[in-house]
Amino acid sequence: MRKRERENPCGICGHYHKYEEGEPCGVCGHRPPALGPGGAAAAAPRQDSAFPSEVLKDFLFLGSYDNASRSELLKTIGISHILNTVPLCQNLYRNSFTYHCLQDDKILQFDDAIQFLEQCERDKARVLVHCMSGKSRSAAFVVAFLMKSRGWRLAQCFQWVKERRPQVQLADAVQQQLIEYEQKLFSSNLLQRIHSLLLDSVFRNHLVTSRCPSLISRLQHPYLSE
Numbered sequence: 001m002r003k004r005e006r007e008n009p010c011g012i013c014g015h016y017h018k019y020e021e022g023e024p025c026g027v028c029g030h031r032p033p034a035l036g037p038g039g040a041a042a043a044a045p046r047q048d049s050a051f052p053s054e055v056l057k058d059f060l061f062l063g064s065y066d067n068a069s070r071s072e073l074l075k076t077i078g079i080s081h082i083l084n085t086v087p088l089c090q091n092l093y094r095n096s097f098t099y100h101c102l103q104d105d106k107i108l109q110f111d112d113a114i115q116f117l118e119q120c121e122r123d124k125a126r127v128l129v130h131c132m133s134g135k136s137r138s139a140a141f142v143v144a145f146l147m148k149s150r151g152w153r154l155a156q157c158f159q160w161v162k163e164r165r166p167q168v169q170l171a172d173a174v175q176q177q178l179i180e181y182e183q184k185l186f187s188s189n190l191l192q193r194i195h196s197l198l199l200d201s202v203f204r205n206h207l208v209t210s211r212c213p214s215l216i217s218r219l220q221h222p223y224l225s226e
Contacts, residue, residue: 051077052128053165055142059126060117062142062165064134065089071096074128081120081127083113085138089131108137108177110144117145139168144181154182
């Protein structure tokens with residue numbers, strides 16, 4: 001038996017690495033806290049709850065890799081599906097949960113993740129969305145899902161998630177991708193609504209072509225400004 005196999009797993013991330021000696025985890029990247037002045041360990045951060053945060057009742061939960069590693073706890077709250085938003089994080093319990101793992105660690109694949117979450121909602125399955133800390137990357141996917149599925153704007157979605165998981169803190173790059181996704185969602189929806197309303201007006205009023213020629217001209221141009 002190799003030495004690494006005889007070691008006890010890290011109590012934080014559950015993988016095998018020399019946590020006490022400062023070695024970062026080769027699987028998930030977990031590393032011990034930075035040392036303070038004089039080489040003393042810095043004050044330990046506040047420990048988050050072992051339970052993930054419930055964002056949408058009886059459906060959508062947001063949490064950390066630590067939450068995702070507690071299989072028995074997840075089962076007690078009825079979670080059956082897990083969206084893993086960090087490519088390097090292991091899917092620990094493939095025999096117990098249905099996983100969907102995103103493959104890009106830089107570009108947030110919102111549409112891919114949302115498709116999985118929408119299927120979970122249709123199936124009335126409880127799902128956990130997690131990253132390492134449950135503060136930025138995974139929170140962004142939950143915010144994006146709320147924008148797409150509920151039709152809420154970015155600020156409202158973020159406030160909703162923040163109220164239910166106060167430790168959420170989006171990184172700058174993540175915020176930018178959410179802003180761009182909001183623009184994509186709502187500019188497209190606006191154009192579709194305008195075009196639909198204009199077409200409906202045409203079909204309900206046969207005289208529109210003679211009374212409002214400018215309207216027909218606008219219908220022929222799909223790029224309408226807000």
